[in-house]
Amino acid sequence: MDLALLYSGGKDSSLAALLLDTFYDVTLVTAHFGVTDDWEHARDAALELGYAFETLELDGDVAHDAAEQMVEDGYPRNGIQRVHEHALEAVCQLDFDAIADGTRRDDRVPSISRAQAQSIEDRHGVDYLSPLSGFGRGAVDRLVDSHLRVETGPSEEIPKADYEGELRALIAEEHGAEAVAEVFPEHVQSYVHGRRE
Amino acid sequence: MDLALLYSGGKDSSLAALLLDTFYDVTLVTAHFGVTDDWEHARDAALELGYAFETLELDGDVAHDAAEQMVEDGYPRNGIQRVHEHALEAVCQLDFDAIADGTRRDDRVPSISRAQAQSIEDRHGVDYLSPLSGFGRGAVDRLVDSHLRVETGPSEEIPKADYEGELRALIAEEHGAEAVAEVFPEHVQSYVHGRRE
Numbered sequence: 001m002d003l004a005l006l007y008s009g010g011k012d013s014s015l016a017a018l019l020l021d022t023f024y025d026v027t028l029v030t031a032h033f034g035v036t037d038d039w040e041h042a043r044d045a046a047l048e049l050g051y052a053f054e055t056l057e058l059d060g061d062v063a064h065d066a067a068e069q070m071v072e073d074g075y076p077r078n079g080i081q082r083v084h085e086h087a088l089e090a091v092c093q094l095d096f097d098a099i100a101d102g103t104r105r106d107d108r109v110p111s112i113s114r115a116q117a118q119s120i121e122d123r124h125g126v127d128y129l130s131p132l133s134g135f136g137r138g139a140v141d142r143l144v145d146s147h148l149r150v151e152t153g154p155s156e157e158i159p160k161a162d163y164e165g166e167l168r169a170l171i172a173e174e175h176g177a178e179a180v181a182e183v184f185p186e187h188v189q190s191y192v193h194g195r196r197e
Numbered sequence: 198m199d200l201a202l203l204y205s206g207g208k209d210s211s212l213a214a215l216l217l218d219t220f221y222d223v224t225l226v227t228a229h230f231g232v233t234d235d236w237e238h239a240r241d242a243a244l245e246l247g248y249a250f251e252t253l254e255l256d257g258d259v260a261h262d263a264a265e266q267m268v269e270d271g272y273p274r275n276g277i278q279r280v281h282e283h284a285l286e287a288v289c290q291l292d293f294d295a296i297a298d299g300t301r302r303d304d305r306v307p308s309i310s311r312a313q314a315q316s317i318e319d320r321h322g323v324d325y326l327s328p329l330s331g332f333g334r335g336a337v338d339r340l341v342d343s344h345l346r347v348e349t350g351p352s353e354e355i356p357k358a359d360y361e362g363e364l365r366a367l368i369a370e371e372h373g374a375e376a377v378a379e380v381f382p383e384h385v386q387s388y389v390h391g392r393r394e
Contacts, residue, residue, distance in 0.1 A: 018219065018220075023215075098336065103331075106311070106315075114303070117333060118303075127335055129331055129333075129336055130331035131328070131331050132331065133331035134327035134328050134329065134330035134331055135324075135328075136314060136315065136324060136326075138324055139295065139324035139326055142198070146198075146220075147220070
């Protein structure tokens with residue numbers, strides 16, 4: 001069965017790929033808005049892991065609305081959630097038997113409820129899987145340490161292709177660098193460089 | 198890393214084992230109350246899958262309390278939940294790095310909340326995993342069809358070692374066969390006979 005996994009090049013979505021490839025033919029799909037070339041980092045990480053890779057261009061209006069929402073809120077949560085829900089709907093339009101993401105049990109956002117999962121499956125006739133939603137932070141960290149080679153650091157220094165990079169760029173363009181710093185408190189990101197031998 | 202998976206011989210816990218053995222040395226652990234020999238069915242299923250197998254004897258008082266609760270309620274949900282929570286606490290006493298169960302996204306019971314999962318991990322210093330909690334019924338059924346050889350039928354005809362068998366026996370002993378029929382409406386069970394080639 002063919003599965004499309006929403007992929008950022010980070011440790012969670014990379015670990016999700018390793019788990020799913022027991023059962024599925026996994027293609028890593030990086031959704032982006034055409035704002036930056038950050039998706040290339042995800043492509044490189046995907047190649048280092050040895051998976052098929054595709055990009056998926058999302059609706060720019062959604063990015064703009066999400067960026068405005070974040071600035072208004074003063075925090076990124078609702079904007080990220082909105083973009084992730086849009087990305088899941090978009091990846092359903094591709095021709096896969098199943099779609100998946102790397103959300104973990106302890107993630108506050110993005111987070112897809114049981115009802116949302118069922119709705120995606122019913123409307124699109126696909127299986128939606130979140131293979132890490134039964135794994136806590138400690139288990140994920142231990143599995144990442146033993147299976148992946150990872151680079152970590154502050155968000156702005158780590159090459160990555162999650163939605164954050166493009167939303168930062170959009171907010172910087174419209175509202176300046178101070179607005180970005182206000183919305184996104186500094187936190188540690190990860191970027192995957194292949195498997196451990 | 199060594200992992201103990203609570204195991205009934207059914208399709209969900211068998212599929213959970215296949216998923217987890219990508220990352221862990223899996224031992225299948227069947228919890229029982231010493232009321233029946235049903236655990237032998239789980240042992241046979243475990244051998245057919247090629248996993249290490251252990252039994253774990255639970256506290257008989259919990260079984261009696263759960264059986265009484267079921268009869269009082271007229272349905273099994275709360276009793277099953279109580280026994281499952283007790284089994285998770287008990288399996289934490291064994292010497293494993295991680296424990297797991299086969300609960301799915303769409304299961305109403307047993308169901309372990311995020312807060313309960315965190316509490317188990319904090320109190321016992323283990324990782325608790327529910328690898329199928331990110332998989333819906335459709336995905337589980339499709340994966341089972343392609344990876345496991347399964348026998349299905351009404352609960353009372355399928356050899357199995359979930360808590361239900363022993364709780365049925367306890368209720369029959371104390372309250373008679375009619376009480377069993379009242380608490381457990383007829384439903385289809387599954388029993389695994391190894392992997393598909």
